[in-house]
Amino acid sequence: MNPIFKSHEKDFMRIEAEQVCVDYNGTVALYDASLNLKAGSICGLVGMNGAGKSTFFKALMGFVRPSRGKIRINGIKVNQAQKEQSVAYVPQNEGIDYSFPVSVWDVVMMGRYGAMNIFRIPRESDRRAVVHALERVDLLDLRERPIGSLSGGQRKRAFLARAIAQRASVLLLDEPFSGVDVPTEKLMAELFLQFRQEGHTILISTHDLNHVRDFCDFVVLINKTVLAYGETSEVFTSENLNKTFGGIPPNPLSGPTSSKDFVNE
Amino acid sequence: MSEFLISITPIDWLLDPLTHDFMRRALMVSALVGGVCGLLSCYMTLKGWALMGDAVSHAVMPGVVVAYALGLPFSLGAFVFGVGSVALIGFVKQKSRIKEDTVIGLVFTGFFALGLVLVSKIKSNIDLMQILFGSPLGISRSDVNQTLIISFIVISILIIFRKDLMLYCFDAKHARSIGINTGILHYLLLTLLSLSAVVGLQTVGIILVVAMLITPGATAYLLTDRFDQMTLLAVISSSFSSILGVYISYWSDIETGGSIVLVQTLIFLIAFLFAPRYGIFKNQSLIKND
Numbered sequence: 001m002n003p004i005f006k007s008h009e010k011d012f013m014r015i016e017a018e019q020v021c022v023d024y025n026g027t028v029a030l031y032d033a034s035l036n037l038k039a040g041s042i043c044g045l046v047g048m049n050g051a052g053k054s055t056f057f058k059a060l061m062g063f064v065r066p067s068r069g070k071i072r073i074n075g076i077k078v079n080q081a082q083k084e085q086s087v088a089y090v091p092q093n094e095g096i097d098y099s100f101p102v103s104v105w106d107v108v109m110m111g112r113y114g115a116m117n118i119f120r121i122p123r124e125s126d127r128r129a130v131v132h133a134l135e136r137v138d139l140l141d142l143r144e145r146p147i148g149s150l151s152g153g154q155r156k157r158a159f160l161a162r163a164i165a166q167r168a169s170v171l172l173l174d175e176p177f178s179g180v181d182v183p184t185e186k187l188m189a190e191l192f193l194q195f196r197q198e199g200h201t202i203l204i205s206t207h208d209l210n211h212v213r214d215f216c217d218f219v220v221l222i223n224k225t226v227l228a229y230g231e232t233s234e235v236f237t238s239e240n241l242n243k244t245f246g247g248i249p250p251n252p253l254s255g256p257t258s259s260k261d262f263v264n265e
Numbered sequence: 266m267s268e269f270l271i272s273i274t275p276i277d278w279l280l281d282p283l284t285h286d287f288m289r290r291a292l293m294v295s296a297l298v299g300g301v302c303g304l305l306s307c308y309m310t311l312k313g314w315a316l317m318g319d320a321v322s323h324a325v326m327p328g329v330v331v332a333y334a335l336g337l338p339f340s341l342g343a344f345v346f347g348v349g350s351v352a353l354i355g356f357v358k359q360k361s362r363i364k365e366d367t368v369i370g371l372v373f374t375g376f377f378a379l380g381l382v383l384v385s386k387i388k389s390n391i392d393l394m395q396i397l398f399g400s401p402l403g404i405s406r407s408d409v410n411q412t413l414i415i416s417f418i419v420i421s422i423l424i425i426f427r428k429d430l431m432l433y434c435f436d437a438k439h440a441r442s443i444g445i446n447t448g449i450l451h452y453l454l455l456t457l458l459s460l461s462a463v464v465g466l467q468t469v470g471i472i473l474v475v476a477m478l479i480t481p482g483a484t485a486y487l488l489t490d491r492f493d494q495m496t497l498l499a500v501i502s503s504s505f506s507s508i509l510g511v512y513i514s515y516w517s518d519i520e521t522g523g524s525i526v527l528v529q530t531l532i533f534l535i536a537f538l539f540a541p542r543y544g545i546f547k548n549q550s551l552i553k554n555d
Contacts, residue, residue, distance in 0.1 A: 061438075061441070061442050062441070063438070063441060079444070082441075082442055082443060082444040083444035084444075085443060085444070087442055088442065089438060089439060089442040091436065091438060091439070095438070096435075096436060097311075097435065100311060100434075100435050100492075101311075101486065101489060101490045101491055101492045101494075101495050102431075102435060102490075102491075102492055103490070103491065106492070110432055110435075110436070110439060111443075113428065113429070113432060113440075113443060113445070114443035114444055114445070118425065119425065119428070120427075120428035120429065146490035148490075162439070166443065172442075
């Protein structure tokens, strides 16, 4: 079942970031970050902790307001794109309270809230979307289980199902492979390739270079700014990776600094 | 006393208090307040706002005193100071390097102290003990009306925004990413907290109202893995505690607020020990079957 994208979503770049700068109380976390991602692509966002990965993510989701630059999702502003349910976010496992009294079904149904009326009463179409999403991540049999009783890999799949149920055209995944078992990793890799075929655009924030090599078409190397961006085979050079993880990059705004000087994200 | 208790039948024990107008009123108000606070307590415990509940309930003190002195409905004064304290906590936290729990402790004790000073300075017929410990048996008709109106508002909002607030407590980031305004939900929840503290302090008083705002939720949390069941269990246990507490207070001539909260605490203790899945003496066969 292909998600039905709104007609205007086809004609635009899925994600456009133009010289985005973010600072927290005067401390620069990200500067001049630009990125263009077309429909049907998988892109890895790679950088050290504190290099601005999460900041860039937050900016793309509208959680932090860029001090400069602009961001468009499917050609429209981020908050409008969110209202149209175009952006789905899959959180890191660590950020969730797993003793919360909700079932797997409840969690996946949360992906449909934005499409429901104010009382959030599920219609038949919402239930179908949830069943379909649970089938794709192979969790339908566990739908009545409390979210806390799942394994790490199953939890990740449940949140992936929530994003699928939302039927967003842009998926943002934060460290999707951390704490995940081998079957889940395989399932996720297959799903990502299917998503790409269906015209989704996936942005994966990670520090695991092997996964990027395996199935990202594009890669963005980040260290306070976009150091390199392009097709994975071209960007993944030892020189670029050195710049990302090793050497201290030039910083036109505040001179040479180490990442310690920046706000801990 | 004990001979007296033996001489009455359980039916008398239940029906006799109902012959008094003040008892009927006390039971109705206490049960309603218990239900309202019980419902909200689920969100407080899941969001981790127990300390915030403590803060707001204490901070309404000067508002109650000022409202009484000016002849305004005391709920209005309490509401203004409840929301005001929350705004002040946010402001101090943002503008200083002090950690949130310290700011909360600092602000609510400051407000509470201001309330105590105002009570002693404004010579009026305000009964300090009534504010601090509540007095459902002596509740006036106008207070009943206020309680009914506030309870109706709180319950309506909680029913309409039930799912949104649940999502906000569970995963605020997701809520934001699907276009829900979490800033509004945050302040909505704080407003509901202030309103519930206002109705709660009538039955158990300012000092114990925080128990009404966390204990039923904590008890229900030990009993179920379903959010809807949790809210239902919290409301039932809270209302039941209020009613039983008032009865015990009537027959044994003990302080009503303390009696209600003690019943709540006992129910929590039972859940803590014997909850099927999460109690100390949990049902092992139930766990294995999973």
